[in-house]
Amino acid sequence: MSDTNGSQALLARIRAWLVVFVICLVLSGATAFPLVTELRLLDSSLDGWAAPVGELLPRFADWIDRVEGSLRAADEQAPYLLYGYDWLAFAHLVIAVAFYGPYRDPVRNVWVIEFGMIACVGVIPLALICGPLRGIPFWWSVVDMSFGVIGILPLLHVRRLTKRLEALQRGAVPPEAGRPNGTRPEAVRANGA
Numbered sequence: 001m002s003d004t005n006g007s008q009a010l011l012a013r014i015r016a017w018l019v020v021f022v023i024c025l026v027l028s029g030a031t032a033f034p035l036v037t038e039l040r041l042l043d044s045s046l047d048g049w050a051a052p053v054g055e056l057l058p059r060f061a062d063w064i065d066r067v068e069g070s071l072r073a074a075d076e077q078a079p080y081l082l083y084g085y086d087w088l089a090f091a092h093l094v095i096a097v098a099f100y101g102p103y104r105d106p107v108r109n110v111w112v113i114e115f116g117m118i119a120c121v122g123v124i125p126l127a128l129i130c131g132p133l134r135g136i137p138f139w140w141s142v143v144d145m146s147f148g149v150i151g152i153l154p155l156l157h158v159r160r161l162t163k164r165l166e167a168l169q170r171g172a173v174p175p176e177a178g179r180p181n182g183t184r185p186e187a188v189r190a191n192g193a
Helices: 003-030 035-047 049-057 058-077 079-098 100-104 110-133 138-171 186-189
Strands: none
Touching: 003 100, 003 110, 003 138, 035 049, 035 058, 035 110, 049 058, 058 079, 079 110, 079 186, 100 110, 110 138
């Protein structure tokens, strides 16, 4: 397989992983808009067709019931509080748009992938600090932290593939391209170019 074919195959793999990551970001963001409805459906399902799950995980079922009741009350009495969830959703969608840069040119825009990795790592201290401050059970903070852990895995893979693509692209450059007057690489390095 030639360097060009290898580069194209790597680029296709990078793009496929980025599409999966962006879809997850968009879904994660989009589900924050109808949160009251989603929690109402989840809570009623834990009392209905998913009752075995509620019986198996009673603390989970109690937590969902409590959160659903609180969100429903906020929606009825102070719907402006839910505006924060709209911004949360919007932030996910904006971050998803940022990954268009790496989709187009992953080598040039590897910093976006690294930014995403930093954001995934940042989920952990956020959950550990803000969770207890807001009265979130630790086990739910672990669920929140799992999004950072799960999110960083494809980004690590994409970064690794991007670094391989960068190396392939460097190797695919014709010997004389980018060097003054066709000089040898050793001569270019010696002259500080």
